Amino acid sequence: MSDYISINGQLTPYDDARIAPFDAGLLHGAGLFETLRVRNGKIFRGAEHLARITASAAVMNLPFTLGLGQLQEMMADLLEVNGLTDARARLTITRGDLHEATAEQPEPPVTLMLSASAFAPYPAALYEKGLTAIIAPYKQNPESPLCGHKTTSYVDRLMALREAQKLKAGEALWFAAGTNFLAEGSISNVFIVDKDGVLATPPLHVPEKTNQRLCLPGITRQVVLGLATEMNVLPHERMITITELLAAKEVFVTNAIMGVMPVTHIEKHNVGNEKPGELTMKLHAAYNALLETETD
Template structure:
C-alpha cells in the first residue's frame, strides 16, 4: 500500500500527475527513515527536519506533523514492515508548468515502504570511497528531492569500484553523495560544520550524542583531503548505512581494519537499536 496524502492506495492504483511540480521541477522535499523489527528509529527527528525543509522552500505541508507521524506509523503496520525503510516526500503539488509558485497550491504527500536488511558485512568490514568536486547548489542543508548532483556523485563511485563518493568544495571535504563523512585523529572526531554545505544527518546527530556520552570530542571543523589521508580512522553515516568504516580513500589506505573509535561508536549505536 502507498500513502497519498490521507489515503492508503494499492501501488498499482497510484497516479502521479504529469504536472506535479516534483516531477517537473524537483520542487519538493523528502525523508528516509529506518524501521527495525517493526519499530521506527528516530521518527520525530526526521519529521522536525522535514518541517524545517518545508519552511526553507516555503512549502505548506498538506497536514500537521502529528498527522504525518500517525499516517507513517499506520503505513508500516498495514504493510507489515519488519526491517526496512520508509520513503516519504512532499511536493508543491499539481499546477500548470510555470517556474513561479502556483496560486492556491495544494501540496502532495507520498510515502511507501521497502524491506531492506542492514548492510552488516560492510558495517563490519569497511568500504572504499573516492572523491570528486562538489558541484551541488548552495543549500545542501535542505533535503530536497532535486538530487542530480548527488546521483552523479554516487554513479562516479560505482564506476570507480567504490561504495561512496566524498565531495570536495574549494579544497574542503564536505560530505558523501548520501552520507556524512567523519575522520578520527588522536582520539577526536572531526566532521564538516552543519551549515548550508551539508545535510545535517540524523545518524550524524546520534554519533554526536554517543560521543558526548563517552567523552569523545566531537569537533565540527573543516578539513582538507590531505588531512583525510593522514587520519587514523574514517567513516560515513546515514540512515541506511548507519556507521560504516572507510578503510580506503582513492588509492590511499586509511587503515587495514575498522578503527577502535569507529567500533566503539558502532557498539553504542547497536545498543540504541
Template sequence: MGLKVYINGQLYDKADAKISVYDHGLLYGDGVFEGLRSYGGKVFRLREHLDRLWKSAKAICLKIPMTMDEMTQAVNDTIKVNNIQDGYVRLVITRGSGTLGLDPNRCSDPQVIIIADSITLYPAEFYEKGLQIVTVSTIRNHPAALSPRIKSLNYLNNILAKIEGMQAGCVEALMLNHNGEVAECTGDNIFLVRDGELLTPPVDSGILEGITRDAVMELAREAGITVKEKTLTRHDVYIADECFLTGSAAEVIPVVKVDTREIGDGNPGPMTLDLTRRFRELTRR
C-alpha cells in the same frame, strides 16, 4: 498482501499508487523528502526527521498540508498496515500538480506520500572489512545556489557524484565543497578519528545535518570522546587514524581506503567498531 502506499490520507496498492505527470515534484524536482529507519516497528528519531522535513519545506516556501502530529500518525499507520519491523520509510512532499512552467503559485494540492518497505543495506562484508571510497570532481551544491541543508527532490548533484564514484569502482564517493574542503559523501556524512578525537565537517561546510550523524556524536560524547565539528581537507582524511560514514540507511559503516590511500592500518578501527556497537544498541533497545 502487497505493499500499501499512503497518498494524501488514503492507502493504495503499490501498483495503483500514482500522482499527476504534471506534478512539479516530477517536472522540476520541486519538493522535499526524508528517509527514515524503523526498528522493531518503531521509527528511529521520527520527531527529528519531521523537524528537518518541515525546515526543508519552509526553506522552499512549501506548506505541508497537515500538522506534525498528523504526519506522525500517518507514518506509524503506514508502517503498521505494511507490517514493517526493521525497514525503511520514504516520506515525500511534492509541490503538487501545476502547469508546464516554473511558477509554484500555479500548483495545487501538495502531495504527501509515505512509502514503507524493506531496507536494502550495504553487503555485510563492507561492515566487516570496510569501504573503499574515492573523492569525485562533482562538488557539493554551492550554498548560495541551493543549500545542501535542504533535503530536496532534486538530487542530481548527489547522483552525478554517485555515478562518478561508481565509474571508479566505488559504491560511495566523497564530495568537496566550493572551497575544496571535505563536505560529505553522496548519501552519508563522514567522520574521522585522529589522536583519539572524533572529527566531522560542520554544517556550514555544505552538508546535510544528518540524524544519524547527530546520534553518533551524542553517543561519542556520552562515551567520553572529544567530538569536534571542524573544517577538514583531504589531507586530514589521508592522515586520519580511522574513517567512517553515517546515514539512515547505512547506519555506521567503516572506510578503510580513500583515493586508494589506506586509512590507519587498513582495517576498521576501534572507535569505529565501538560507536557501531553503541549505535546498534541504541536502535535495537
C-alpha cells in the same frame, strides 16, 4: 517494492498510484524527502526527521504541516497493509499540482507520499572490512539555496555514486567548490579521527558565513555527536582538508540506513591500517544499541 503506497494520506495499490502531470516535483524537482529507519513498527528518531523536513519546507516556501502523531499513524497503516515491521521508509513532499494553482490560491497543496519496503541491511562484511570511497568528480556549492537540504533534486548525487560503483566503491565524498574542504558524502555525513586522535566532522555552515550551508544536518550525524560526547570523546565540528582526510587514522560515514559505516580505503589510499578503527566500531556498536533501545 511495497504493495501499497500512501499518497496524501490515502493508501493506494502501487500499480494504481498516480501523481499529477503538472506536479512541481516532476516538472521542477521542487520537493524534499526523508529516508526513515523503521524497526518493530517504530520510526527511529521520527521527530527529528519531521523537524528537519519541516524546516526545509519553510525555506522552500512549501506549505507543509504534519504532526508526529499523524506521521506515526500513517506509517502504522502503511506497514500493516504491506505486512511489514522492519522497513526502509521514505517520506516525500513536493510543491504539488501546479494545475491547481489559482490567483486566489497561488500555492497548491503539497503532494505527500509515504512508502515502505522490507529493510535490507548493508552486508555484515562491509562493517567488518570497511567501505571504499572515492573523491566525487563534482563539487558542493555552499552558495546554492538547496545545499544542506534533502531535496528531490538528487541526480548529481546518483551520478557521483554511479562513478563510485564503476570503481567498486560504495560512496563518493564531496568537497566544497573552489576549496579543498570536505563537505559530505553523496548519501552520508563524514567523520574522521585525525592524526592526533581527534574526532572531527565538517560543520553545518561555512565558518563566518552562516547563510552558506556546507552539509546536510544528518539525523544520524547528530546521534553520533551525542554518543561520542557520552563516551567522553569531544567531537569537533570544523573544516577538514583533503590532506587531513588522507592522513586520518579512521574515517567513517553515517546515514539512517547504514548507521555508522567504516571507510578503510579512499580510492587507492589506505585509511589507517586498512581496518575499521577502534572509535568507529565503538560508535557503531553504541548506535546499534541505541536504535534497539528506542525501537523495542
